[in-house]
Amino acid sequence: MDRDLSDEDSVVDLSFEAESPLTPPAELLERLPSYDCLFQGGGQQIFFPPLEALGRPQEPRCWSSFLEHSRVPVVTEQVAREALLSFVNSKCCYGSSAAGDLIIQELKQQTLCRYRLETFSESRIKRSVDGPQRGTSPRLWDIKVQVPPMFQEDTRKFQVPHSSLVKECHKCHGRGRYKCSGCHGAGMVRCPSCRGAKRRTKQPRRCQMCSGSGRHRCSTCSGRGTKTCATCKGEKKLLHFIQLVIMWKNSLFEFVSEHQLNCPGELLAKAKGENLFKDENTTVYPLIDFPLREISLASQRGIAQHSATLASRARVLQQRQTIELIPLTEVHYWYQGKTNVYYIYGTDHRVYVVDYPEQYCCGCTII
Ligand SMILES: [Zn+2]
Ligand SMILES: [Zn+2]
Numbered sequence: 001m002d003r004d005l006s007d008e009d010s011v012v013d014l015s016f017e018a019e020s021p022l023t024p025p026a027e028l029l030e031r032l033p034s035y036d037c038l039f040q041g042g043g044q045q046i047f048f049p050p051l052e053a054l055g056r057p058q059e060p061r062c063w064s065s066f067l068e069h070s071r072v073p074v075v076t077e078q079v080a081r082e083a084l085l086s087f088v089n090s091k092c093c094y095g096s097s098a099a100g101d102l103i104i105q106e107l108k109q110q111t112l113c114r115y116r117l118e119t120f121s122e123s124r125i126k127r128s129v130d131g132p133q134r135g136t137s138p139r140l141w142d143i144k145v146q147v148p149p150m151f152q153e154d155t156r157k158f159q160v161p162h163s164s165l166v167k168e169c170h171k172c173h174g175r176g177r178y179k180c181s182g183c184h185g186a187g188m189v190r191c192p193s194c195r196g197a198k199r200r201t202k203q204p205r206r207c208q209m210c211s212g213s214g215r216h217r218c219s220t221c222s223g224r225g226t227k228t229c230a231t232c233k234g235e236k237k238l239l240h241f242i243q244l245v246i247m248w249k250n251s252l253f254e255f256v257s258e259h260q261l262n263c264p265g266e267l268l269a270k271a272k273g274e275n276l277f278k279d280e281n282t283t284v285y286p287l288i289d290f291p292l293r294e295i296s297l298a299s300q301r302g303i304a305q306h307s308a309t310l311a312s313r314a315r316v317l318q319q320r321q322t323i324e325l326i327p328l329t330e331v332h333y334w335y336q337g338k339t340n341v342y343y344i345y346g347t348d349h350r351v352y353v354v355d356y357p358e359q360y361c362c363g364c365t366i367i
């Protein structure tokens, strides 16, 4: 596979270039975006309340200490080979000798930043159960319920107190039974065998099924002519009440800092990372001074997005934002005259390999 991987300079701008030990380079810490420029952005409305308005002291975070205390281990040649071997051994179609024999030529390690925002919200709807509601319905948000643990999605249904009333069944008009639709109340239908002719076609003997009567007991109502009302189950009355449906939902916004390596984004979104920062509160605020501008902007975007989509239909109960460091290593190797690459991502050293040189097809699906 021909791929131009020589363009190393462009990655410095957007991700932490790996050095040993793997801490972000010092110049990133100095490249703080100015406070003002983040709020200009072409007159776009930002959907979070001003920090001062909510009485939250605006404390500048000391990002350098966060970054200095976070270390992502360096992937050595031995680690790279062991990761590939264990990956290959988990696949029935991959042979392990290539993984053992290939010559590792170069390791390009980067540390990406993953920003996540979770917003846990509650929304309520009411619905009338079993018929039209009567009386004044209570205000939905006045009903107190037990909230599940934060960030755990759930849906629960409650009967609104004092909303129930007993009413005559509207389907059977309080009779508990209604006329059978199969025989229109007669209890008998035309004999299906002789079709009411009392004898079979061209046969002198009378029809055996109806004993020559031409009529047969209705199978729908067993000859009763009526059926038990399915709505009230024969009880003649119905209990009407208002049901409150509460949905607790966790909305997720996720962003991984850009990189120039050819590893699929969905793998990096799921990759195991090293926690760098965690902030949890009823409302969280954009990380405007985070030294990586794209993460700072992502936090503003995420908070604005959740605020805009949830404001009209849900109540926000809790928010959590995190920043994690995701190591990503591009391993260049040589095997039987060809060069290629594979990737090691996450702190648990997951492997992503394209065109592994020793594959057999045994009919299974290669993931
Ligand atoms: Zn009924
Ligand atoms: Zn019937």
Ligand SMILES: [Zn+2]
Binding pocket: 191, 192, 193, 194, 195, 196, 197, 198, 199, 207, 208, 209, 210, 211, 212, 213, 214, 215
């Ligand atoms: Zn008959």
